[in-house]
Amino acid sequence: MANLAHIILIFLNIYGIFAADSTCNNYVSENAENKHPFIKIGNKYYFINESLKMNWFASSYYCRSYGGELANIESPAEMLALQNYISARKIESRLWFDGNDLAREGEYISHATGRPLTFTNWLPNNPDNSSNEDCLELYLYNKTLLMNDDNCDRKIFAICQYPERYRQKSLTYQNDNSILSGLVEAFAQTFQNCKSRALCPTS
The missing domain is CATH 1.10.287 (Helix Hairpins)
Structure with a gap:
C-alpha cells in the first residue's frame, strides 16, 4: 500500500x-482581455497610433513593442470591419499591415505567420512593384479599403493586431x-x- x-x-x-x-x-489569457491599447474591431483587436508615421520595418518593431504584430487580415469580414472603423474615424488613407514580398518578388508572405497571405483585395492594377514596392499597405480608395504594394521606406501609420496565439x-x-x-x-x-x-x- x-x-x-x-x-x-x-x-x-x-x-x-x-x-x-x-x-x-x-x-496571461485572462489578462489579455484587457488588451490596452488594442481595441476590438470586428472579431479581432487592433491598435492604430494616429500620430506616429513610420516605415514598414519600424512599424513591425513598434507593434511588437506593444506585444502585438502588424495586422494579418484573413477575410473580407475583417477588411470590412477595419474599413468601417477607419472611415468613421477619418484616419489617413494609407496604413501598413502585415505582408511583403521581400524574399521573392510577387510572393506575398505574412511576417507574423511566415506563410502566404490567405486573403487579398487589391487596389486596381496592383500589386505593380512600381519603384521597388515590396511592403503592403491598406489604402482607402473611393471609401473602400484595398491592398496595395508600396515602398517599405514610406512613412505612414500602421495597424497593429493583438496576436490570438496566446x-x-x-x-x-x-x-x-x-x-x-x-x-x-x-x-x-x-x-x-x-x-x-x-x-x-x-x-
Missing part, C-alpha cells in the same frame, strides 16, 4: 507542476491539464477501491 501511495504522490506532484503552468497561462496556447495547456487530472482521479479511485477491499499490498 505504501508503494501505491508513493506512486500516487509522484503523479500528484507531476499534476501540480502542469497545473501551475496552466494557471500561469490562464493568467489564447490558443493557453487552451492547449488546459487540455493537457484535463488529461492529467483524469489520470490522477483514476489512480486515486483505484487506491480507494484497493484499500476498501483490503487488496493493496503491504510494505
Whole structure:
C-alpha cells in the first residue's frame, strides 16, 4: 500500500507542476482581455497610433513593442470591419499591415505567420512593384479599403493586431491539464477501491 501511495504522490506532484503552468497561462489569457491599447474591431483587436508615421520595418518593431504584430487580415469580414472603423474615424488613407514580398518578388508572405497571405483585395492594377514596392499597405480608395504594394521606406501609420496565439496556447495547456487530472482521479479511485477491499499490498 505504501508503494501505491508513493506512486500516487509522484503523479500528484507531476499534476501540480502542469497545473501551475496552466494557471500561469490562464493568467496571461485572462489578462489579455484587457488588451490596452488594442481595441476590438470586428472579431479581432487592433491598435492604430494616429500620430506616429513610420516605415514598414519600424512599424513591425513598434507593434511588437506593444506585444502585438502588424495586422494579418484573413477575410473580407475583417477588411470590412477595419474599413468601417477607419472611415468613421477619418484616419489617413494609407496604413501598413502585415505582408511583403521581400524574399521573392510577387510572393506575398505574412511576417507574423511566415506563410502566404490567405486573403487579398487589391487596389486596381496592383500589386505593380512600381519603384521597388515590396511592403503592403491598406489604402482607402473611393471609401473602400484595398491592398496595395508600396515602398517599405514610406512613412505612414500602421495597424497593429493583438496576436490570438496566446489564447490558443493557453487552451492547449488546459487540455493537457484535463488529461492529467483524469489520470490522477483514476489512480486515486483505484487506491480507494484497493484499500476498501483490503487488496493493496503491504510494505
